Amino acid sequence: MSTATHEESTPDMEQFHPHRRWYRRPSVVVPVVLVVLGYSILVSPLIQEQNFFRPDVTADGSVSFDWNFFIHLTPLMLQGLVVTVKATLIGFLLAVVLGFFLALGRRSHRRWLSWPVTAVIEFIRSTPLLVQLFFWQALVRSSEGINLQPITILALGLGIHYATYCSEAYRAGINSVDKGQWEASTALNLSPVTSWTRVVIPQAVPNVLPALGNYLVAGFKDAPMGVAVNVHGLLFFADQVRNDTFRATEPYLIAGVGFLLVSLPAAWLVRRLEKRISYERV
Amino acid sequence: MDSWLLSGSQYRLLVEASGTTVQILVYSFVVGIILSLVVGVARLSANVWVRGVALAFVEFARGISSIILLFIVAIALPILFGAEQAPLILLATIALGINMGGYGAEIIRGAIQAVPKGQTEASISLNLSPAQRLRHVILPQALTIILPPMGNLTIEILKGTALVSLVGMTDVMQMARNIRQQQLADAVGTQPVLFLNVLILYFILAQVINLLFKLAEAAVARRYEGGPALTEAELEAIR
Numbered sequence: 001m002s003t004a005t006h007e008e009s010t011p012d013m014e015q016f017h018p019h020r021r022w023y024r025r026p027s028v029v030v031p032v033v034l035v036v037l038g039y040s041i042l043v044s045p046l047i048q049e050q051n052f053f054r055p056d057v058t059a060d061g062s063v064s065f066d067w068n069f070f071i072h073l074t075p076l077m078l079q080g081l082v083v084t085v086k087a088t089l090i091g092f093l094l095a096v097v098l099g100f101f102l103a104l105g106r107r108s109h110r111r112w113l114s115w116p117v118t119a120v121i122e123f124i125r126s127t128p129l130l131v132q133l134f135f136w137q138a139l140v141r142s143s144e145g146i147n148l149q150p151i152t153i154l155a156l157g158l159g160i161h162y163a164t165y166c167s168e169a170y171r172a173g174i175n176s177v178d179k180g181q182w183e184a185s186t187a188l189n190l191s192p193v194t195s196w197t198r199v200v201i202p203q204a205v206p207n208v209l210p211a212l213g214n215y216l217v218a219g220f221k222d223a224p225m226g227v228a229v230n231v232h233g234l235l236f237f238a239d240q241v242r243n244d245t246f247r248a249t250e251p252y253l254i255a256g257v258g259f260l261l262v263s264l265p266a267a268w269l270v271r272r273l274e275k276r277i278s279y280e281r282v
Numbered sequence: 283m284d285s286w287l288l289s290g291s292q293y294r295l296l297v298e299a300s301g302t303t304v305q306i307l308v309y310s311f312v313v314g315i316i317l318s319l320v321v322g323v324a325r326l327s328a329n330v331w332v333r334g335v336a337l338a339f340v341e342f343a344r345g346i347s348s349i350i351l352l353f354i355v356a357i358a359l360p361i362l363f364g365a366e367q368a369p370l371i372l373l374a375t376i377a378l379g380i381n382m383g384g385y386g387a388e389i390i391r392g393a394i395q396a397v398p399k400g401q402t403e404a405s406i407s408l409n410l411s412p413a414q415r416l417r418h419v420i421l422p423q424a425l426t427i428i429l430p431p432m433g434n435l436t437i438e439i440l441k442g443t444a445l446v447s448l449v450g451m452t453d454v455m456q457m458a459r460n461i462r463q464q465q466l467a468d469a470v471g472t473q474p475v476l477f478l479n480v481l482i483l484y485f486i487l488a489q490v491i492n493l494l495f496k497l498a499e500a501a502v503a504r505r506y507e508g509g510p511a512l513t514e515a516e517l518e519a520i521r
Contacts, residue, residue: 065362126437126488127481128444131455135481138462138473221347228448235353242357252358256350264345 038089055241070250073241077251077258080237085262087154087231088223092216094159099166106171121164129222133157137229154226154233162219166212173208174200206277213270220263224255234259288479292461296483299457303487306374306443306453311436313379318386323416325391336387343384348442352377356449374446382439389431393424418519425502433495437488444484454480 022028057072105117124132136157140148148156177200185195227235238251288296324336343351355377360366397420405415447456458480462473 123481123485126441126492127484128441128455130444130447131458131477131480131484134455134458135474135477138477142473222349224347224349225445235350238353249358249362252350252354256346256354259347259350260342260345263347264341267345 054244058245065249066247069247070254073250073254074258076237076241077234077254080232080234080255081258081262083151083231084223084226084233085220087151087158087226087233088216088220090151090155091158091223092162092219094155095162095166095215095219096212098159098163100170102163102167103170103174106167107174121167124161124164125168129157129161130225130228132161133225133229136160150226150229150231151233153229154223154231157229158219158223161222162215165215165218169208169211169215170204172211173204176207177203210270210274210277213273217263217266217270220266224259288461288476292476293479295457295461296454296480299452299454300483300487302371302451303440303443303453306371306378306446306451307436307440309371309375310378310382310439310443313375314382314386314435314439317379317383318390321383321387322390322394325387326394340384340387343380344388348378348381349445349448351381352445352449355380370446370449370451374443374449374451378439378442378446381442382435385435385438386432389428389435390424393427394420396427397423422506426499426506429495429499429502433492436491436495440484440488440491454483 055069055073055076057069102117102121105113106121108114108117133154136153137150140146140153181199181203182195185199190199224233224235226233227239230236234255238255241251242248321336321339324332325340327333327336352374356370356373360368360373401419401423402415405419410419443453444455447453447459450456452460458476462476465473465476
């Protein structure tokens with residue numbers, strides 16, 4: 001995703017420096033950075049789920065808000081936050097891929113395919129994610145032989161929920177490609193696969209990127225719901241500190257602060273992307 | 283899965299609990315609409331301070347997740363301000379209302395900006411006060427633009443009401459969990475079927491909201507389809 005935009009943003013540089021070193025080429029560096037980041041966050045055991053959030057300072061019992069306690073909760077909060085971010089990223093990966101196929105299914109001319117897909121999309125879109133999470137959890141528990149971690153259930157639920165949103169974005173993006181492009185690729189005798197991968201998708205994706213970014217931020221906002229299925233994320237941290245220390249104000253407020261620290265920059269980045277793409281289109 | 287249906291008494295419990303869900307939805311809708319009107323208009327104010335405060339509110343309400351906001355408002359703030367006896371439904375309404383207000387303000391701001399500028403200039407030249415201008419000229423025209431996204435937002439808030447079960451209110455979601463506890467104790471029934479039925483209940487509620495907004499859109503479209511935009515009483519009120 002970001003490779004394409006990065007390349008587009010520096011076309012003139014490419015002309016003047018055709019033989020840059022590999023580490024100065026966005027087309028090489030961006031995937032490498034993404035893969036390393038993705039591996040370190042999603043796959044490697046570098047970041048582990050914390051089982052017990054136990055603060056090492058105790059609060060002053062006489063006041064209703066203790067700044068010292070508040071500050072010292074930060075490292076624990078960050079551990080919870082990372083788990084939440086991780087679930088969001090895995091879920092969004094699923095949503096982006098699954099959403100595309102849902103969009104294709106909905107656009108299909110075969111009614112036996114497009115009608116059920118439309119019904120499923122509408123159903124998932126208008127029901128709460130929380131209930132869906134419970135549903136997936138119950139489904140996993142009642143089926144034999146399948147045993148999923150809570151974080152996997154959360155990522156699955158988030159992914160399926162936001163796949164329906166993403167599919168609408170894709171559908172709008174694909175519909176925004178000019179009809180003449182389809183006719184031209186038919187006239188050039190391109191196979192359906194070629195006209196999709198080489199003509200339609202490259203033009204549709206830049207239009208879709210801002211919407212996808214918005215859904216990533218929205219998915220991050222829903223990820224703390226994982227506390228309901230026992231994901232050891234941001235709200236689980238706050239709940240556990242409250243149960244441990246009988247103090248509710250500090251953990252929940254610092255959870256809110258940590259959340260804003262991620263979501264506001266993310267929203268700002270998406271807005272910048274949106275502006276940049278609309279600027280390039282004009 | 284032996285049966286796709288629950289027993290009659292379980293359905294009755296769920297429908298009773300959906301009363302709480304609808305109640306929270308209506309309350310937070312009212313709070314949300316008021317907030318979004320006030321903040322949406324304030325976002326376009328000539329005063330820099332008013333604009334800044336409105337922008338900060340919108341950024342906060344849209345940046346924070348509704349579930350974290352709910353936990354802060356329902357659990358952390360009452361202790362901080364020593365109001366631990368505050369009714370939960372009020373706190374839940376405030377949290378969901380703030381959440382809706384942030385998104386609604388942007389919808390209303392966009393709709394007001396979409397009304398042609400000549401309308402504002404004409405009503406200034408007709409010596410209408412700013413309040414009259416907003417009430418009788420700008421908002422009625424913005425309404426056709428506001429309604430469709432507001433319908434979607436209301437469905438989002440309906441989805442948000444499921445969260446209040448996590449802070450201890452008995453809405454549909456909490457009732458479903460109670461029924462599940464009962465099922466576990468009796469060792470009968472399958473859990474996915476229970477939650478599937480709850481999902482369908484929420485889907486029906488969402489479709490009702492959808493229908494209401496479609497009706498409202500049709501009513502607005504009928505009203506502004508030629509003919510006088512203002513009724514006699516409204517004309518009288520302006521004079």
